[in-house]
Amino acid sequence: MSEAGSTFLHALRAALAPVLDEQRAVWEREGPAADARAAALGIVFDEIGGNCPLQAEGSFDQQRFYFRARYNRWRFHAWTGSEHYLDAENRDEWVVERAYGTDMFDAGWMHQHEAIHFICDSVEEYRAQQL
Template identity: 40%
Template sequence: MTEIPESGDPGIVIDLLEGECPVQGEGLVDGVEFYFRARGARWSLSIGGTDLVGNPDWYYEEPYGTGPYDAGVMSPEEAVAFLKKAVGLWRAGAEPMPRTSCLPSWFRPA
């Protein structure tokens, strides 16, 4: 297992950061659970709520790379940097993105 890089932010506690296709991370940000995921051509961060994957309180995603599977093999250091970027947006009160933004059209609720 790869060692988890330090975030350098005492409010971000990373309990898990591992894998390829997807890269996944879990932990706490300011005492609230988070889930980080990087797969395909995008990465995302979900914060809070009773279902971090399906219905988080706050959600953010960005495209990544130039190939269809680049995000799934990003380095742990890159993952932590993106996690910190999204946490900064969350802390600043940015509006969450709709969770369905990364789901295929056939899977999105009507």
């Protein structure tokens, strides 16, 4: 790697370190309650994480779900089937979308525990509409 590239990466790591440290500290404080709520609702996560976008995939009640938080909105999709969200064609899906934050990129930097709570809220809303 060139010296300029190395300098850039060092500066990028230094700039992101406080953000990532803050996210880690918030997760240690708030994450266990979010995980417990999801487990109580029978939500199973295949994966969750990232920033800009924050994404999650998993299942509940024989439904697959995909969650994505980007810009100033988040969206939750639920459908029947075993396919990965991007591979599932012609599916009948249930979708909820909400605004988040005030700045353009707020949702992309959402804390993971918040995303889990929004996923839990969405599952509860889905179940209520299926009755």
